[in-house]
Amino acid sequence: MPFSFQLLSKDPDSRARRGRFHTMHGVVETPVFMPVGTRATVTGLAPDEVRDLGASIILANTYHLMLRPGPELFRAVGGIHPFMKWPGPVLTDSGGYQIFSLPGSRTLSEDGARFRSYIDNRVHELTPERSIQMQGAIGSDIMMVLDECIDATSDEPRVLAAMQRTHRWALRSLAARENPEQALFAIVQGGLLRELRRQSAEFLGGHPFDGFAIGGLAVGDTRAQREDMTAYIADQLPQERPRYLMGVGTPPDLLYAIGCGVDMFDCVLPTHLAWQGTAFTSTGRVRITRSINRTTEAPLDARCSCSTCQSFSRAYLYHLMKCGEPLGPRLLSKHNIHHYLTLMQDARAAIEAGSYAAFARQRLSEIDRHDHAEGARA
Ligand SMILES: [Zn+2]
Numbered sequence: 001m002p003f004s005f006q007l008l009s010k011d012p013d014s015r016a017r018r019g020r021f022h023t024m025h026g027v028v029e030t031p032v033f034m035p036v037g038t039r040a041t042v043t044g045l046a047p048d049e050v051r052d053l054g055a056s057i058i059l060a061n062t063y064h065l066m067l068r069p070g071p072e073l074f075r076a077v078g079g080i081h082p083f084m085k086w087p088g089p090v091l092t093d094s095g096g097y098q099i100f101s102l103p104g105s106r107t108l109s110e111d112g113a114r115f116r117s118y119i120d121n122r123v124h125e126l127t128p129e130r131s132i133q134m135q136g137a138i139g140s141d142i143m144m145v146l147d148e149c150i151d152a153t154s155d156e157p158r159v160l161a162a163m164q165r166t167h168r169w170a171l172r173s174l175a176a177r178e179n180p181e182q183a184l185f186a187i188v189q190g191g192l193l194r195e196l197r198r199q200s201a202e203f204l205g206g207h208p209f210d211g212f213a214i215g216g217l218a219v220g221d222t223r224a225q226r227e228d229m230t231a232y233i234a235d236q237l238p239q240e241r242p243r244y245l246m247g248v249g250t251p252p253d254l255l256y257a258i259g260c261g262v263d264m265f266d267c268v269l270p271t272h273l274a275w276q277g278t279a280f281t282s283t284g285r286v287r288i289t290r291s292i293n294r295t296t297e298a299p300l301d302a303r304c305s306c307s308t309c310q311s312f313s314r315a316y317l318y319h320l321m322k323c324g325e326p327l328g329p330r331l332l333s334k335h336n337i338h339h340y341l342t343l344m345q346d347a348r349a350a351i352e353a354g355s356y357a358a359f360a361r362q363r364l365s366e367i368d369r370h371d372h373a374e375g376a377r378a
Contacts, residue, residue: 001022001023001024001181002180002181003021003022003023003141003142003181003182003183003210004021004022005019005020005021005022005210005211005240005241005242006019006020006021007019007239007240008020008352009351009352009354010351011259011350011351011354011355011356011357012354013354013355013356013357013358014259014260014356014357014360015231015234015235015259015260015261016031016258016259016261016347016350016351016356016357016360017030017031017261017263017351018030018031018348018351018352019031019242019263021211021242023057023089023141023142023183024089024141024181024182025081025087025088025089025090025141026056026087026088026089027056028056028057028089029056029348030242030263030264030348031254031258031262031263031264031265031344031347031348031351032056032057032263032264032265032344033254033265033266033267033340033341033343033344034055034057034058034059034091034264034265034266035050035053035055035058035059035266035270035271035337035340036058036059036266036267036268036271037050037058037059037060037084037086037090038059038060038061038064038268039060039061039064039065039068040060040065040080040083040084041084042055042058042271042333042337043271043275043333044271044275044326044329044330044333045330045333045334045337047084047085047086047087049334050086050337051086051087051088053306053334053337053338053341054338054341054342054345055088055337055341056088056089057088057089057090057091057141057142058086058088058089058090058091059090059091059092059093059266060080060090060091060092060093060138060140061092061093061095061098062092062093062094062095062131062134062135062138062144063093063095063097063098063099063102063126064098065080065092065134065138066095066124066126066134067117067118067119067124068119071133071134071137071138072137074137074138074139075137078139079137079138079139080138080139080140081139089141089142090138090139090140090141090142091140091141091142091143091144091264091266092135092138092140092142092143092144093144093246094131094135094143094144094145094146094147094173094187095126095131095134095146096126096131096144096146096147096148096149096187097147097149097215097246097247099113099115099126099149100148100149100150101149101219102118108148110165110168111127112125112126112127112128112130112146113125113126113127126146127146127172128145128146128169128170128172128173128176129172129173129176131145131146131173132173132176132177132178132184133176135182136177136178136179136182139182140182141182141183142182142183142184142185142210142211143173143177143182143183143184143185144184144185144187144213145166145169145170145173145174145184145185145186145187145209146169146173147166147169147170147187147189147215147216148162148165148166148169148189149162149189149215149216149219150162150191150216151219151220152191152192152216152217152219152220152221152225153191153192153220153221154191156193156196159189159190159191159193159196160196162189162191163189163190163191163196163199163200166187166189166200166215167200167203167204170186170187170204170207170209171207173186174207174208174209183210183211184209184210185209185210185211185212185213185242185244186204186207186209186211186212186213187204187212187213187214187215187216187246188200188201188204188212188213188214188215188233188236188237189215189216190216191216192221192225192229194229194232197229197232197233197236198232198236201233201236201237202236205236205237205238209241210241210242211241211242211243211244211264212237212238212241212242212243212244213243213244213245213246214229214230214233214234214243214244214245214246214262215246217229217230217245217246217247217248218247218248218249223253226248226249226253227256227257230245230248230256230257230260230262231260234257234260234261234262235260235261242263242264243261243262243263243264244262244263244264244265244266245257245262245264245265246266247266247267247268248265248267249265249267249269250267250269250280251280251339251340251343251363251367252364252367254340254343254344254347255343255347255360255363255364256360258347258351258356258360259356259357259360265344269336270333270336270337270339270340271333271336271337273285273336274329274332274333274335274336275329275332275333277289277321277328277329277332278332279300279301279332279335279336279339280336280339280340281300281301281303281304281339282301282303282304282339282366282367283301283366283367283368284367284368285368286300286301286314288300288314288317288318288321288328288332289318289321289322293314293315293317293318294315294318294319295315296313296314296315296318297313297314297315298313298314299312299313299314300312300314300317300332300335301335301339304335304338304339304342305338305342306334306335306338306339307334308331308332308334308335308338309335312331317331317332343363346359346363347359347360
């Protein structure tokens with residue numbers, strides 16, 4: 001079945017939207033959060049655990065999977081779904097962000113990027129066409145175009161040049177797609193410059209992409225700049241296709257962006273921070289390794305229905321983290337992903353009830369915003 005998106009309802013007091021998209025591997029209700037499985041695994045969790053937490057779609061990364069295990073392996077085993085035993089939809093990033101953000105030498109031209117593998121130092125090329133071929137081998141349900149990522153605060157000529165190259169690469173990606181059932185999303189660039197963002201949304205919106213991502217945020221910008229730009233860009237994008245805010249962010253970031261009309265999110269924070277001993281709760285962040293938790297019988301979050309909070313005390317989680325036991329970050333990862341997915345479920349229900357604006361205000365007031373730092377991507 002080819003990709004399709006339906007807009008189901010809109011919130012009367014915000015721009016929040018409730019939608020649904022169909023992919024080759026199932027239906028996804030939006031707004032949706034996609035747990036990050038960079039290397040074909042949501043770190044520490046088996047796919048059935050991720051599924052049981054309520055995840056409907058996960059994200060995997062083309063750059064990392066291209067280097068290891070490589071496209072030949074994916075072609076031999078029939079793609080990422082049978083390989084990792086995840087039956088649901090998968091979105092793959094194009095690899096652009098990693099090429100531009102990870103350390104190591106790279107050279108960039110109109111054709112694409114040449115870089116050395118961080119694994120074996122071999123030289124690789126990533127062009128728009130090669131990224132689509134790799135995503136074809138992975139067999140993802142939603143592919144992303146290769147884009148030129150730059151710091152959001154770069155000067156105007158630099159931002160303009162990267163935006164125009166991103167547009168040319170987007171059209172090359174569209175031409176390179178072989179399987180029409182694999183959706184392809186374009187990425188709106190333009191830094192923090194409204195006029196360029198408007199041009200980028202207008203240009204890309206005029207082409208038959210299945211959805212649009214907002215790229216280049218959460219890289220050097222402030223929260224206020226990011227919120228302002230998210231609201232502006234979401235308004236410029238076509239109504240009838242999904243909108244994806246890449247790599248953002250904390251629960252307050254998500255609540256804000258949903259209110260701007262964004263439909264899809266991914267972020268490494270819930271899993272990365274779990275491995276560092278930090279949990280997201282209904283009242284803000286909890287750092288489980290603080291000594292106050294050493295003897296605390298209460299769960300991580302008394303309002304949470306996840307298996308971690310139903311079964312274990314903060315004292316036990318503190319003990320596991322202090323001993324370096326892998327069960328500790330696993331239990332925190334489950335809680336954090338459950339927290340994000342439940343937030344999205346509640347947001348969808350609030351949009352359906354026409355009360356999203358009030359819902360978001362209440363949730364934000366319960367969270368100590370000072371506990372929430374900037375977003376981050378893999
Ligand atoms: Zn929990």
